[in-house]
Amino acid sequence: MLKFPIYLDNNATTPMDPRVLEAMLPYFTNHFGNAASRNHPFGWAAEEAVDYAREQIAALINCNPKELIFTSGATESDNLAIKGVFEMYASKGNHIITATTEHKAVLDTCKHIEKLGGQVTYLQVNSEGLIDLNELEAAITDKTILISIMYGNNEVGVIQPIREIGQIAKKHGVLFFSDATQAVGKIPVDVEADGIDIMAFSGHKMYGPKGVGALYVRRKNPRVKVTAQMDGGGHERGMRSGTLNVPGIVGLGKAAEICRTDMASDTARIIAMRDRLERELLQMEESYLNGNKESRLPHVSNISFKYVEGEGLMMGVKDIAVSSGSACTSASLEPSYVLKAMGMSDDLAHSSLRFGLSRFTTDEEVDYAISHVKEAVTKLRELSPLWEMFKEGIDLDSVEWAEH
Amino acid sequence: MAYSDKVIDHYSNPRNVGTLDKSKSNVGTGLVGAPECGDVMRLQIEVDENQVITDAKFKTFGCGSAIASSSLATEWLKGKTVDEALAIDNMEIVEELALPPVKIHCSVLAEDAIKSAINDYRVKNGLEPLVEAKAHH
Numbered sequence: 001m002l003k004f005p006i007y008l009d010n011n012a013t014t015p016m017d018p019r020v021l022e023a024m025l026p027y028f029t030n031h032f033g034n035a036a037s038r039n040h041p042f043g044w045a046a047e048e049a050v051d052y053a054r055e056q057i058a059a060l061i062n063c064n065p066k067e068l069i070f071t072s073g074a075t076e077s078d079n080l081a082i083k084g085v086f087e088m089y090a091s092k093g094n095h096i097i098t099a100t101t102e103h104k105a106v107l108d109t110c111k112h113i114e115k116l117g118g119q120v121t122y123l124q125v126n127s128e129g130l131i132d133l134n135e136l137e138a139a140i141t142d143k144t145i146l147i148s149i150m151y152g153n154n155e156v157g158v159i160q161p162i163r164e165i166g167q168i169a170k171k172h173g174v175l176f177f178s179d180a181t182q183a184v185g186k187i188p189v190d191v192e193a194d195g196i197d198i199m200a201f202s203g204h205k206m207y208g209p210k211g212v213g214a215l216y217v218r219r220k221n222p223r224v225k226v227t228a229q230m231d232g233g234g235h236e237r238g239m240r241s242g243t244l245n246v247p248g249i250v251g252l253g254k255a256a257e258i259c260r261t262d263m264a265s266d267t268a269r270i271i272a273m274r275d276r277l278e279r280e281l282l283q284m285e286e287s288y289l290n291g292n293k294e295s296r297l298p299h300v301s302n303i304s305f306k307y308v309e310g311e312g313l314m315m316g317v318k319d320i321a322v323s324s325g326s327a328c329t330s331a332s333l334e335p336s337y338v339l340k341a342m343g344m345s346d347d348l349a350h351s352s353l354r355f356g357l358s359r360f361t362t363d364e365e366v367d368y369a370i371s372h373v374k375e376a377v378t379k380l381r382e383l384s385p386l387w388e389m390f391k392e393g394i395d396l397d398s399v400e401w402a403e404h
Numbered sequence: 405m406a407y408s409d410k411v412i413d414h415y416s417n418p419r420n421v422g423t424l425d426k427s428k429s430n431v432g433t434g435l436v437g438a439p440e441c442g443d444v445m446r447l448q449i450e451v452d453e454n455q456v457i458t459d460a461k462f463k464t465f466g467c468g469s470a471i472a473s474s475s476l477a478t479e480w481l482k483g484k485t486v487d488e489a490l491a492i493d494n495m496e497i498v499e500e501l502a503l504p505p506v507k508i509h510c511s512v513l514a515e516d517a518i519k520s521a522i523n524d525y526r527v528k529n530g531l532e533p534l535v536e537a538k539a540h541h
Contacts, residue, residue: 312468
């Protein structure tokens, strides 16, 4: 039985796994203690739960439990990593390298760093969304303190060559930070093998709760420190003050454990559904898959349906929740900066939809999405003057459009 | 953002979708917007010897509000004289469809499409183009 609306926007957020909720519940009521209360059993129970969560998360990303700093989510982790390194390593240099397709939490933090006198290099990506490793290496100077490159992209799912970046960073003695929000829990992430020094991720993208995330900060080879961005009680090894969100952390821990144990079976199922969705939708004339086809996350598919506008298309499939690279709602009318950074023309970027699958997505839901998206695209093309012109063989680039 | 019932109605059952023969001298065609802006409207009118619009057709690439604005415009145009059509203001479309502020540009585009179609008709019939389109700023 299909339940409407169908949720296919799992790169925005995932539903929480009921097993996660179950693990969290006692920590709102019975075990409400402050994990920093060292002198009574209420505090001990909370601290024990937090320590257990650290172990569950550490097992997922292959780090030491002590290397995890709990935060409110990936945005805070991104801020703490970049601003924290910029402050802590000021005597070494002031140059940061990142890429144009990073999440806004990284890009806007880098802009802030520039205002503080830092230097930031924004690497371009190719048409498939990948950075060029030679360009990365060439951008490193004796003032470079940090390389900040995301693991998997949130819009197109492209996975950057993380291990190679880690090796380049190590070779030049530069720290490597990765925003791995979309990758952790979805694909094997191993901070040792990948050579990552600092890594951000979040609970609610991996079937855990919102409002909790973590920052992995390497403790040896090299020992990394970030300057705290909030002053207070000196929690989390002095890098992030604030009473720990015990239920949230318990949830993040449980979510990590389930992702680790179920990853192989979840991924196989999700890939099969995603591939079927893509195969069917790409059968339509003038539809294109965006991003590298090989190096990418299993649960996302970004497709442009040429001559149809994304927001109009979303309205046509209103019982399916997806997102679009079009931004007709914003005053600027600017489409997705990620797709544009990949060299895509504005009109094709306006025509894109992002489908995000999860462990809860069913075959029936995918079938429904396939048939309704096809139907809506066909209907809107009947309505589209651009489609008519294309069918008449008119080159749309040769048309002088009235400005608007 | 929720769409109004009227926008949903026009989007789901668009009126007067289609193409008129633009080679005819009594057919005026307006093509406004640009693909890279995410909306393009083509609106056509057919005018009789009494300056009455006897038929109107549209095709639109854009969001639901853009489709609804142009669909509504064709409904309003039929039966009006060219002069009456020129008096249609985008704010009437905004009110009728209950468009939110971020979608006002859709109504502006529809008004432009009407004026552009009328201009095309005028120029074809040896008349001076009368009006400046609103969105040209």
